[in-house]
Amino acid sequence: MEKKSQVYGLRAIIEAVEAGQAIQKVYLQKGLKGTLAQELESLLRKENISTSYVPVEKLNRLSKNNHQGAIANISPVSFSDFETMVEKVVQEKKEPFFLLLDGVTDVRNFGAIIRTAECCGVDGIVIPKQGSAPVTDDTVKTSAGAAFSVPIAKIGHLKDAIFYLQSNGINIVAATEKSKDDLFDLDVSGPCAIVMGAEDTGISPSILKAADKRAKIPLMGKIGSLNVSVACGVFLYEVVRQRLN
CATH class of the missing domain: 3.40.1280.10 (SPOUT methyltransferase, trefoil knot domain)
Incomplete structure (x- = not known):
């Protein structure tokens, strides 16, 4: 089944990871602060998910939505255990x-x-x-x-x-x-x-x-x-x- 290709926002990405979504890569804004950002970074390290720290300008190009400094690319297919x-x-x-x-x-x-x-x-x-x-x-x-x-x-x-x-x-x-x-x-x-x-x-x-x-x-x-x-x-x-x- 085909899925949406992008999730944006700190809380939304955390929920996507915890729900087992097939996340390919997460783009995080350089210098991002706050408890939620730290929680997401810790979760990405734990799950060994590829992460790139980028300027906010790149995030703005990747999504016109309110990304809150974080965008995740989702695989169009599900992965097997x-x-x-x-x-x-x-x-x-x-x-x-x-x-x-x-x-x-x-x-x-x-x-x-x-x-x-x-x-x-x-x-x-x-x-x-x-x-x-x-x-x-x-x-x-x-x-x-x-x-x-x-x-x-x-x-x-x-x-x-x-x-x-x-x-x-x-x-x-x-x-x-x-x-x-x-x-x-x-x-x-x-x-x-x-x-x-x-x-x-x-x-x-x-x-x-x-x-x-x-x-x-x-x-x-x-x-x-x-x-x-x-x-x-x-x-x-x-x-x-x-x-x-």
């Missing part, structure tokens, strides 16, 4: 199939990835709360509506997601050009979670270390890497190919 999502899939599916995104920040790449994930039968997408592309109207449009179909969960630390998935018998396969193994030589037919990294820096070292397997896509040309959404499509469809065979 990570553990609940995994437990449901593990109970219902013989070969769970997840996708983890480590630092993918471009909303259109994210949308394209969601679309491909839906086409490949991915059971759920996991992203960290900080440093990920938000689910905006552009994301939904680029996903061709798949953002409403594929469960998406946010988690504080992606490593926690990896350890939880591993404890449920799911192999973690990291996409990295630094691997000596080609994707097409790797067995990814069983329960697995594919990890894709940031557009520029790839997967962070700690996530790579935690993965069960690492694989690269063989490249025949002069350019050293693929766009992340294209690379993700190659990895996901290799899982599909192996399962069909």
Whole structure:
């Protein structure tokens, strides 16, 4: 279900956070004082919600309403609880199939990835709360509506997601050009979670270390890497190919 995209006002944002609204980011006026402002800041830190401190002029551009020095962007889709999502899939599916995104920040790449994930039968997408592309109207449009179909969960630390998935018998396969193994030589037919990294820096070292397997896509040309959404499509469809065979 599509939601309103913005909440403004200190008390309104506090109530939205406490009600479990999928808040992408909060813009707070620099130098904002008062008990209510302190309560909101404390709540945003507790919930690990992305926050930017900006001049009042920017807030005025973002909203013509009486924002009281605070504006929150709301996701157009609802996020799933990570553990609940995994437990449901593990109970219902013989070969769970997840996708983890480590630092993918471009909303259109994210949308394209969601679309491909839906086409490949991915059971759920996991992203960290900080440093990920938000689910905006552009994301939904680029996903061709798949953002409403594929469960998406946010988690504080992606490593926690990896350890939880591993404890449920799911192999973690990291996409990295630094691997000596080609994707097409790797067995990814069983329960697995594919990890894709940031557009520029790839997967962070700690996530790579935690993965069960690492694989690269063989490249025949002069350019050293693929766009992340294209690379993700190659990895996901290799899982599909192996399962069909």
